[in-house]
Amino acid sequence: MNHPAQIRIPATYMRGGTSKGVFFRLQDLPEAARQPGAARDALLLRVIGSPDPYGKQIDGMGGATSSTSKTVIVSSSSRPGHDVDYLFGQVGIDKAFVDWSGNCGNLSAAVGPFAIAGGLIDPARIPADGVCAVRIWQANIGKTIVAHVPIVNGQVQETGGFELDGVTFPAAEVPLEFLDPADEGDGDGGAMFPTGQLVDTLDVPGVGVFPATLINAGIPTIFVNAADIGYSGTELQDAINADPAALARFETIRAHGALKMGLIKTLDDIASRQHTPKIAFVAPPADYLSSSGKPVRAADIDLLARAMSMGKLHHAMMGTAAVAIGTAAAIPGTLVNLAAGGGKRRMVRFGHPSGTLRVGAEARQEDGAWTVTKAVMSRSARVLMEGWVRVPGDAL
Structure with missing residues (x-):
């Protein structure tokens, strides 16, 4: 019996805030997974190792918790005033679903560094030393995030002394601005207070x-x-x-x-x-x-x-x-x-x-x-591994 060989896909495994996930450039995904739909979901499920009835995600990149069963797709943005589009997929652990209904604020801190390192930011906007403000369109919820990424010698600075409770080791601080973070009534669920009441x-x-x-x-x-x-x-x-x-x-x-x-x-x-x-x-x-x-x-x-x-x-x-x-x-x-x-x-x-x-x-x-x-808060981010993830060729 013949079995399909594995395919390999360029990917980066990153920590962002108190979460970690597998990051992809949209252009690196197999063609069938470059559009929303069953093929994309099937690929991400296989990458993470879901659905796993044992609840361990042993045969994938997931860590069997909500904080570590995550995927991110980043692409250059055609939206005025933005550098990249960021799409977040929360992958089920023991069930076969990818939830696209919301953002991950922790992994938002890793999107800017990933985009810079991945060549998705205009080099003219990256200082030799200083801070690069990466303008992110959060595609799940239709909102703008500005990540202020520290740069040293033209490269993302990942190490530093910023301590974040829930993360063992210090790293470089990445301040985040979540612009107009409340729903204005045109999204899923209505206005900021969907019932019109504070309580x-x-x-x-x-x-x-x-x-x-x-x-x-x-x-x-x-x-x-x-x-x-x-x-x-x-x-x-x-x-x-x-x-x-x-x-x-x-x-x-x-x-x-x-x-x-x-x-x-x-x-x-x-x-x-x-x-x-x-x-x-x-x-x-x-x-x-x-x-x-x-x-x-x-x-x-x-x-x-x-x-x-x-x-x-x-x-x-x-x-x-x-x-x-x-x-x-x-x-x-x-x-x-x-x-x-x-x-x-x-x-x-x-x-x-x-x-x-x-x-x-x-x-x-x-x-x-x-x-x-x-809304404003600071997180940190760091590349944990980069290269390729491998999945069976019939995963899509």
Whole structure:
């Protein structure tokens, strides 16, 4: 019996923020995978090693967590004012799906460095030394990100002293600006506050009736108070992920929140929409020990935040959810803002399972409606491996 030989595809394995994934230039993909559709999804699933009923992704590049089962496609942009288009695919682990419904804020930090190294940026825009502002069109959600990439001797500077909780080793800082991060009403789910309310009420069978802030900013996110669902806000991964009943409750809350946001038509639709919306729970500041054993003091943070990603509590904080936190914190009256003490604020530092993160947002109210011009935070990025990935020739 004849079996197809493997094909090899140029690729780069990169860490961006607290995530890592396989990066491709669009032009390097097999022709059938250069367009959205079944062939592209099949290729990316095989690259990552999914679907894997063992949940390990042993036969692929994935790391069997939501933070490491990720793919990115980057191409030169024809959109005015932009350098590259960035498309993010969240790959299922034990199921055969690639979710294209949202962005990865962490991997956004790696897009600029990848584009520069991959020859996708006009050389005239890259200084010999300094900072290159890479203008990125985030194609999943139709938003602009500006990555400020440090350059030394004409090359991306990857090493440095910037420390990011959730990442073991320091690296060079990559500040990110998420421009106009809120949905203006022409995207999936409607306006920044899809119900028109800063705080809604969710009635979730088997869980209870409690307030929630439903927001489209960075990524569609459902915020609830930790105390309202039986938590303190200081929980680490095992407290949630080792409890199947807790995971089921969170998924039920997520489904009801998604329905109220207009992201799904029926509760059953949530099964095919794993990446978005996110669900997060917040609380006022408190002392706790991070997952590395590092103390986090209440005096050093504005609030506590924990978020679920692909059905599990995230080990740190998704970059897009951090944008949602910063945006909601800047708007008086949201649950995030109230957990941080209320009032107007342009910057918050929140505690997450791996430590703390600082994020800012510029919000203003016009004619009773809130708008956010940009959210800002810093991440880091580093190439882990570059060359080719190999997949069986019948993978597409």
